[in-house]
Amino acid sequence: MTIIYSKKRFPPPPYDVEVEDMNYYRLLYGGDHDQIFPRARSIQTTERVFRRSRPGLIRRGMSADIKITSEHQYVVVNFASLVAEVPADLINRALGNVSADVEAGPELEFVSAVVTASKPNDKIWSAITQHQVDGLIAYRIRRSAKGKVWFEWVLGDRFFPHEDGSGADLAWIEEWDDRRGSKLKFLRVERQELSDEGLTIQQQVYEMDGETVGDQIDINQYAVTYEIEIPDDETLKDVTELLCGFVINDETLLHPRGRSALRNIDTIQEEINWTITRDSIVFDKHGKPKLAIPRALWDTVANQNQRDYGARFVRGADLEVVSFDEKTGAIPQYITWDAKTDQSFKHVERLIRYLLAVSKTSVQAAGLEDAKGDTGIALLYLWIQSVIKAEAIQAKFDGAIKDAIRKCMLLENAIGKGGLKPVNPVIEWGTMLPKAESEKDEEESKKYVDGVQSLETTVRRMHPDWSEEAIAAEIQKIQDEKAVDTLNPTYTQPPRVTV
Template identity: 60%
Template sequence: MTIVYLKEKFPPPPFDVEVEQMQYFRDLYEGNHENIFPRAQELAKQGQITKSDLRKSRRKYYKYNADKLAQKHAVHHYVIINFASVIAELPADLINRSLGNVSADTENDKELLTFVQNVSYKSKLNQKIWSAVVQHQVDGGVAYRIRRDVKGTWFEWKPADLYFEHEDGPGADIAWIEIRGKENYLRVERQRIEDNQLSIQQLVFSMSEDSIKEEIDIKDYAVQFNLAIPDNQTFESIGELMCGFVPNDETLLIPRGRSGLRNIDVIQEEINWTITRDSIVFEMHGKPKLAIPRALWDNVANKNQKYYGERFVRNADLEVVSYDEKNGAVPMYITWDAKTEQSFNHVKSLIDRMLAISKTSLQAAGMDNDTGGRSAIAILYEWIQSVIKSEAIRDKFDIAIKDALRKCIILENALGGTNYSASDPVIEWQDMLPKAESEVADEEIKKYSEGVQSLETTVRNLHPSWSEKAIAAEVEKIQEEQATDSFSPTFTQPPKANVGES
């Protein structure tokens, strides 16, 4: 059963509730906390925000334009220490660092090797992996779609709120809103498997706010706005969708995944509010105040009443003052001795709990003050919680990237007339944590010496920034030197001599 858009609101049910949650966690990640936290909204209310503008229900959250409201009504004094962004970005940092070489699972098919390398390059795999993992953590999932156009075959990552599976299973819609002038249009790419063949259909609908009005002919739409939209296609040789979805922490009840920021929003608000409360108190009472004798105040106030008709004392009136020689009364500053240690301890305790709930190690979040030199193994054990979490996420992306590249091969065979072997490629994942060059060199040399790793892989790991041509040249040079050192007759001949001559 496909999704019905006509005369319905977008996003379509039952995905609308899920999209509301995504919007909520996106604001949490971006630091737009004044849009989602009640106490921040209450503080904003004191800054002339009307009660009708405040949103306290997550169910109604998606129905309001949070960005415009935040720009129109600035929230004063609300301090945001956004650990939610650290929690979402840390796995992306580790996975982005560990992504290595991507190649086809063959040594003989040079054309397939070149094709897989071109797909990785055109898909900007190394540049896009960080943003894909971050979106995966914030939204609770991320989608991908296979493309083929004038620049070749490639794949792209898509946010989870644009990917909608069909209820009966063998189909999915990738839907997005296009803004043309003052009008909004809903574009849909519908992929569906029927009778062991894949059909890809392009649809477009006119919109009124968040509701779908009517369907428009896709060719007329392309001509009107001068767009290059592919025709509807049917592939008899393809039996799988040219798209996919990567859920995060999915369960049997929530198969599309859950946000990596769940369960920490309340703690994040308490951290913000505790620091904000201290900030407000500091601003109100932290400035030094000048205390003067009563007689001096009366003297200056009486003069001002004589000159201006009102008793008051200005700061300028006290720039030059006299004092009473008999009593020794002179002006003095009063400073506020604030006791904030308990408040700071409370914030630290909240941060520790937030990191524990999100499976983030204290050292990985930058909360460890120990700056001493430690080995990679020692750092690993300190970061172990974050590394284990990131490795689980990496395994999902490993499957997704291999699946996307394999589908690129299938689509190229169907449209490009090739006959490549449609198998999973090989992805070389490196260590997530940095190591000293000496440690890396020792480990790689040991692997090569013990015969568990090839010379080519050793050189590539020692010089990850080198090109394939440079790596091949270095391997050839090392092999020649090894052959020379071994005095092999194949490579090294003894010097010529004439026997019997003086």
Template identity: 65%
Template sequence: MNLTIVYTGRSFPPPPFDQEISMMQYYRLLYDGEHAEIFPRARSVAKEQRLVRRRVGVRSWRQVEKVFSADNQYIVANFSSLVAEVPADLLNRSLGNISADVEEGPELEFISSVVTDSKPKEKIWAAVTQHQVDGLVAYRTRRDESGGVWFEWVLADKYLPHEDGRGADIAWVEEWGENDRKDRFLRVERQRIERDGVAIQQLVFKMEGDNVIDELDIDEYASKYKLDIPEDEELSGVNELLCGAITNDETLLHPRGRSALRNIDGLQEEINWTITRDSIVFEKHGKPKLAIPKGLWDTVANDNLKNYGGRFVRNADLEVVSYNENNGAVPMYITWDAKIQQSFEHVTRLIKYMLAISKTSPQAAGLEEGKGDSGVALLYLWIQSVIKAEAIKDKFDAGIKDAVRKCMLLENALGSGSLKVANPVIEWDDMLPKADSEKDTEEIEKYAGGVQSLEATVRRIHPDWSEKAIGEEIIKIQEDQASAGRSNPQYTQPPRVDLGGS
């Protein structure tokens, strides 16, 4: 029984991933605001046919029919993007320093280099957003010829685990050639846990459209297209895959996670449709219309008949007109006054339903006041979004630690081999902003209470300082404390002694 994924003779992506990836594509369109491609009512907005006049000569005009596309009328108020981005904003603000759980040594230096090359702080927003949209985001370790080791985020539709749980494929499509005549190939990096360690294999397949045809020789493919493809490796002593995934809202029926945008697409469509419907009504009736007496219209139309061969009236024709005492020449503007308060309230209700289902605070959408007098007050206002983001943070905390630890395994297998493999330490700051004075007071109280070190206190008060600046500040504080102890009698007096007796 073949427990790996078979690609040849099938369309890509292969089952059972095809339906899951199809839903990922749907939610990506929903997030990107491409709603006219996925919502049926967006395509069913009636196309208007209007009769307009087009000049065909110096003094001749022709009546033509022009179709106005529905794409120009369908309005997208994309609140679904907010659902995915609010947790990303909170985690992006919260992620702090990543370091080894040691004060000095090769592990500290190695993890520092991995963090520098991987740039988790710069990429956490994109990773969390994609995690919310797709329901999963993957990661894998990398190592170049110079010895640099890092981890990178991988899209969910490229991460295909094997059925037995002892392997996974990172699969993607490459195209070569001109725009109208491109050759398509399927590239696969396969990892399998074997008896002696992890085997990493590079594969390539020829494709016709979405169908995978034949497997090709990877060396010939690399030579033909001048690619630097790593050699196949077997890492002895490594008993786990050097890739992994972070799921969102997984269940027993959906072990690979579910999109955070599920269950809100219908509400999003109704929001768009309500706003679009009002917009169409305003387009037809909201603009003031100029009404002129019939006699004036006939006068201008007859002049145009003589000059241009057709009876019509343009706006420009009414700028200067002749005055007829019998018919009059007093234009009137007709305006349309609609009561749309109920429509606005309906949209607001729909938005609140969407936020409630997606566990997003109304303050994040600007529907309610989002300012608090203190950090605690602000927390309670944003409590729904914070609780949701805290759960996501725990998963990314474990995922980033696992990715860095796998980098250490890769370095031991291909590099020095002397690192003590252990999870790094990740510092997470508060997700919501606080006044500097309030934050500093909290950190000082933690240090004074003995539950936080001086180094952690300085680092949290000054998160933008360099390691050198933090070390110098710690030395200064320790020197000041020692000096204060020498000049303070409370520190220099010997303890009282009870000698007994008189």
């Protein structure tokens, strides 16, 4: 069953609740906690609003719409961003070469072209981070008029699968200036549906009034009006699957579209912020030294100001050069207030550890404990919690990247030159944690000597930054040296004996 947009609010139910959750966790990840936490707003007085890129920061050249005035600053120590980014850091480091599962042929060249156009190594970090924040990220296959094929990651709040499982919509909002100082909003929809004839791909556009979708308008006229290129509707025969897909995080039977990795830590994050903010307020109020002077000295300076200015007062400038009582030794002194905050600091550390435990993040990733290991194995055990979590996410993205490239082959066979065998490519994954060069080289060499790894794979892993030509040249050198060694056999002399 397809989704009906006209005369309804966008996003459509039941996806509207998911999109609302995504927006909430995006604010949590981005550090915009003054928009979601009540205690952050309780210390602020709103007069006008600034357009700002971050809380408290104003971009140059921007007019002031909202102004936030506050006696104290709400302090954000955002561990939520760390929870989302640690798996992305580990997997980004591990992703290696992507190639076809053949030694030669059109599949090898095509996969290489898709990888070059899609840039999975460059975009994997942002995709995984968004996947952790939103709980869902999608991808779709694209093909240009010149025949270039690639896949791209799509935000989860733009992907709406049909309930019957035979279709999906990619929907997003476009805004255009109406040349009268306001914006015109339109809803763009790319609909993919499977039928007996194959896969049908349609392009639709709707007017929008606020959050409500209006009538559908002619897509060709829309493209001409705003000078954009929109693909024509078409049916791809013999294509039996959608040219899009999605990767979900921590799905359950009650949450089949996944859940954010930041769930259950928002209240802990807010308590961390508030505790640190409260301490900063205490230090700001009581941490500044106060100058205490003897009463006789105060009277002396005040009387002098009475004679000079007609009023009794004491200024800080009046005390820059002062005298002291030679008989009593009374001199000015600074009074400082020693705040007892040890328990508060321990409370913050406990909260951080709770947050990391709930989010399955190792304490070493947060810098709370030493993250150094004598060997790669020792380092692995220190980071084991984060590595286990990252490996589960890596397995999902491994399947998604393979599926996306295979779908690229299906699209090329349908409307391109064809002749490709649509099979999953090969993705090389390295280690997530760094190792010493000597330790890594020793492990790779042992695999080759034991016969469980080829010479090409060994050279490639030992020199991941080398080009294909350099790798091929190194393999040839090693093979040539082995061939030379076989031409010089070692003759073993028999042992000496006495007859």
